[in-house]
Amino acid sequence: MLNWDDPIGQLKKDKAKTAAAKLPEITEVTGAESADREPGNARKAPVSAGIKAPVSTGPDRVQLSGGAEPVRAEDKRIINGKTDINQLAPFKYPWAWKYFLNANKNHWTPTDINMGSDLHDFNHKLTEDEKHVYTNVLAYLTTSDILAMRNIGLAVMEKMSAPELQIYQARQVYEEALHTWTYQHCIESLNLDQGEIYNRYRVIPEINAKIQIANRRLNSVLRPDIDLEDPGELTNFVMAYIFFAAIFEGCWFYNGFSPVFALQRRGLMKGTAEQLQYIMRDEVMHASFGIRVVKHILVENDVQLDPQAIRDMWDEAEAAEKAYARYLLPRPILGYNAEDHSEQFRFMANRRARQLGLEEPFPGAKCTLPWLDEQANLRKEKNFFETRVTEYQTGGALTWD
């Protein structure tokens, strides 16, 4: 079963058994690559069509016939790198490539999943309070996923200077678009008023507040004049990346799905819940990848984060989430309430902070939704395909190693 805390943890364990993993994690150059660079030896030419054998010009470097030097893995950087962004390997960050390969195992489209029972549930079984929860979850998520797509595709990806990172982020951009399609499919399937649902983030203050926080972070790193050699700009970019990976995807999305999973546990809105299970798999990977990238940037660039700025970020996110929870659940629904939702946010925030190597912002926060990890997994029960229009083998055969 997928470990939601550390989706590629098993990969790391396996890697620890290899010679390559003996290198410090932050450099992650494969053994084969490093073997080419014995001190005093001219570097071997990469075997590649169209590139002639290089002429040795010294003990450390050789020149390609076109005048460019071969890309060396150890010269790559997450940001501000000077190596050729168009050359995938040798990898310095092979884990990023693994994320890309794993992401491609979780593939589905929203039309694969039968929404028929959801339409009946919504019209005949949900209470008014439950409809309020369900529609506002969709309203929040659909706007959020467009923001997530714009962040990674327009603000983050272009700043990466190692192609193995951009490859995964390109997949991530697609996945965010797919998620937006999924919410749209749910909204259409239930014949909801699209103009009303899509405008909620603009007119509901508690939804708008969360979107504005994300917009502020995004707009601060979308400017064309950003120079990440500038320490202030770099710190701001890192803070925005932390916000999107650890809070926006790692907490708000994670928590955002849980009210629908609570309905699913009671046999309600099963099609929507299955759609969200697929999305959640992607989001767990996005958060995990982003946190890993941030940790590398911190080390490679010796960035010192301002503890007060971090504190303020958690507090702002918590206040927004509490207000959102109170709006979403002015009264509890069966099996779910606003206080548990907010406490689960704090619990998740602690988890993300630990993953980042930061202090827990909310010490002692309890896991109020202990069923969430289990519920979020796509279990292969005998009736697993009952909600599906087609048996989609890629998703059904999904493994994470």
Ligand SMILES: [Fe+2]
């Ligand atoms: Fe998403």
Ligand SMILES: [Fe+2]
């Ligand atoms: Fe995401």
